[in-house]
Amino acid sequence: MKAYTKPIGLILAVLIVDQAIKFWVKLNMTLGQEYHLIKDRAIIHFTENNGMAFGMELGGDIGKLALSIFRILAILGIGYGLHYMIQRKYNRSLILCVALIFAGAMGNIIDSTFYGVIFSESTWYQKAVLFPAAGGYSSLLHGKVVDMFYFPIIQGHFPQWFPFWGGEDFVFFRPVFNFADSAISVGVALILIFQKKYFKEDVKEPVSYNSEIVEE
Numbered sequence: 001m002k003a004y005t006k007p008i009g010l011i012l013a014v015l016i017v018d019q020a021i022k023f024w025v026k027l028n029m030t031l032g033q034e035y036h037l038i039k040d041r042a043i044i045h046f047t048e049n050n051g052m053a054f055g056m057e058l059g060g061d062i063g064k065l066a067l068s069i070f071r072i073l074a075i076l077g078i079g080y081g082l083h084y085m086i087q088r089k090y091n092r093s094l095i096l097c098v099a100l101i102f103a104g105a106m107g108n109i110i111d112s113t114f115y116g117v118i119f120s121e122s123t124w125y126q127k128a129v130l131f132p133a134a135g136g137y138s139s140l141l142h143g144k145v146v147d148m149f150y151f152p153i154i155q156g157h158f159p160q161w162f163p164f165w166g167g168e169d170f171v172f173f174r175p176v177f178n179f180a181d182s183a184i185s186v187g188v189a190l191i192l193i194f195q196k197k198y199f200k201e202d203v204k205e206p207v208s209y210n211s212e213i214v215e216e
Helices: 004-028 060-087 092-118 179-194
Strands: 034-038 044-051 143-152 153-158 168-170 208-210 212-214
Touching: 004 044, 004 060, 004 092, 004 143, 060 092, 092 143, 092 212, 143 153
Parallel strands: none
Antiparallel strands: 034 044, 044 143, 153 168, 208 212
16 A cells, blocks of 8 residues: 555645646636736736647537546546556656646546536636535536636737748747646656666676677
8 A cells, every 4th residue: 555655745735726727817807807927928827728738629518528528537547547557566767757647637527527517617707616506617537627727928920921820929938727737747757768768778797708698
């Protein structure tokens, strides 16, 4: 059980921070409201989406239900993979990266599964209420994912000669995301950066005795 302590601790920490931020935003901000933390470069911007990470969407009630079910199946698969890696003593850093991905996916699943039941609708003029007397804004598995972090670090215009987007506005980084999305992105990025270290195989070198090559 000791091998599970750090991964589970990391998962719980991410979930607590993620849900605390989302609850605060839902209960204290109206849809579209903003707080500018660092001028126009770091913004808390409340938005919701029906789909995937960074505001991408899969439209319609059927698409939303399918995505929620897919997320649950995916988190079960990631959870099994994490358990498998811990049991077989994979690289500890790799295990923590997978724990980050698991926690991020779980954080967004909580939104899409339960938020429609426990919160009233957030509008441009009214804040949401937790456990409203009239019931939530939607049904189980049809909740919206809460996003709030917006970092338009670089803003400008594409030159007229630029293919496809010539003359259009350019913003980096445009997507609005949440803490769970960040956990997923960090976990994936670290795996990609350190994949040679995480997945290296132990290769036994031949040992030479009296000019003869003998395999260990």
